Amino acid sequence: MSTPINKESPNLGSPFRGTGGFRSTCVPLNIENVDTDQIIPARFLKATSREGFGKNLFRDWRYINDDENQPKQDFVLNDKTYSGKILLAGKNFGCGSSREHAAWAIKDAGFDVVVSSFFADIFKNNSLNNSLLPVTVSEKFLSKLFEAVTKNPETEIEVNLETQTISAAGETENFEINSYKKTCLLNGYDDIDYLLSSKKEIEEFETPGK
């Protein structure tokens, strides 16, 4: 692909750039229909930059009475047993508001991949635009992952974008991603670079009588 690379491309931070994959332990969030208001509540959307949203990730599930000194011990992000660059989540993850702050918050909190059996459309796009890879697996595979990780929090999951495979506990599944997006993530390109390179065609399209 002959897409120009802009030095400011956020995707240059893509963890998949060059290598295509990595292994990591994960944080299991076994809840369905997690909406973006839970991921980052509206009252934390007042910033005008993309940084710093990680500390408010799942804010209202993390703290009692919104008090950082009172973490809810039973919430998985407060549970020291679990850590890693992969967030394992229930189906219909990221539904609701289009706020990209949700993807920024997850990324800022150190995750590079979210695995679920079903993602909401806008969240999926927002993630891909921020080098946060949404990996859609079958319900069956997802429950196996939850089971394996709950049994052994040290369980590592391997995600390979090049081969479009996800493996853990001796099982492997393929996942879908369109080849354009795959190329973007593997090379650190992003959509805006591509669109800017298409300016001439866009102007031609706009000309009446075309």
Add this chain to the structure above:
Amino acid sequence: MNDVKNHSEVSKPSPFGGDGGGRTIFDKIWEIHIVKKIDDGPSVLYIDKHFIHEVTSPQAFNGLNKRDIKVFRPQQTVATADHNVPTINQHLPIKEELSRKQVEALIKNCSEHGVELYGLGHPFQGIVHVIGPELGITQPGMTIVCGDSHTSTHGAFGAIAFGIGTSEVEMVLATQCLLQTKPKLMRINVDGELNKGVVSKDIVLYILSKISASGATGYAVEFAGSAIRSLSMEARMTICNMSIEMGARCGLIAPDATTFNYIKGRKFAPQGEDWDKAVVYWKTLYSDGDARFDNEIFLDADDIQPMITYGTNPGMGIGVNDMIPTTETVNETDKSGLSKSLAYMGLKEGTPIKGQKVDYVFIGSCTNSRIEDLRMVASFVKGKKKADDVEVWVVPGSKQVEKQAIEEGIDKVFEAAGFMLRQPGCSACLGMNEDKIPAGKYCISTSNRNFEGRQGPGARTMLASPLTAAAAAITGVVTDVRELLPPTPKGELAITLTELEQHN
């Protein structure tokens, strides 16, 4: 007008898998907006209109500034301040520092990039999905985007309208285009006549209760059928507004005489010869009789009762006289979700929702804050008083709606009833400004989301129509509005004060 009849004829349910030659309204609009298609990838989709607001645009402008580029087609973007603005004392500086900075950033960005801004104090200011249609900016056949999921609202005019993230806002500002993959197509048909006291909000909550909060993910949804076609433009907007709550990429309704009559004469509507040309084109925007849908659903309007939600996603709705579902009646995977939701809501499975105590009533949001919503509430409330221990906020969708309400005397009706008429903004729909519902309190809300904490940390939201919300305001509990309605023929509700007075 003839076209109404034609449209309803051609949108009659087609046998599944037509011959493939027919096109849907979505296909027709999509195809003419494709600049080019990437092999085995998305298409470059041209965007006609772009709405921006203070919350999801600052990072996009930062991106442009970093690249040292200007907005490509500033005349195709319109800005307003809505999400984060106070709904009282809008003439004073915004007290909350971060909110003020965000609004100031919008003013600065719009001015530097030549984008028209209807900010605080402007007579056109309001919720982005209210002002677009009321100014005639939203028109059939357009592609419309905004960094807000409820952009689907504009689909009511027969447009492809969808919410985008901030990176995509930056793309549209920079190139007036997006990279998009064509969604699958679903048609939801609602046929028949609506019961008395049942309005468009009930239709959409009913659809949600049938197909779930993820039932249309991956789809563009066309709403069709006689019940949909009988709705006013503002009522249609309520339906399309909540298509995102089904997970749909967008929702749309084929334009007809109702659409054209609504647009005609509005500020940015085509005029004279341009109008005639536009209408000729708009009349071609319907799904052909043999158009193919990937999924099609048929619902009977007569089955729809006034609806209310009991849980923490918009798919968790029931008729106001129904019992809250039990974990035994839902399938295995929904069990934990139901228990978690009911624990948050402080409600018990298998019990009636009717009679549940209500602390707050919020009438507003891009779903139900238009003049017809306010008229409907006013005509019902006139001569009644709110229950003592309920706080009622009515937040108009725009300055124009507010002005109209005052001209019609609606403000006086609210005042007499003890309802507080506030100033335009998104307000308690998302509790981003100070309009929050306190923890543990119950709010009947005409907005679109009952997510945990949506209206404030710990707030308990029950979604309903403006009528059902108004009924609860009067009684202080969840109420079947029909028990309070005057005996009028089926479906008939006085929608203006004058009409109501004539009834009385």
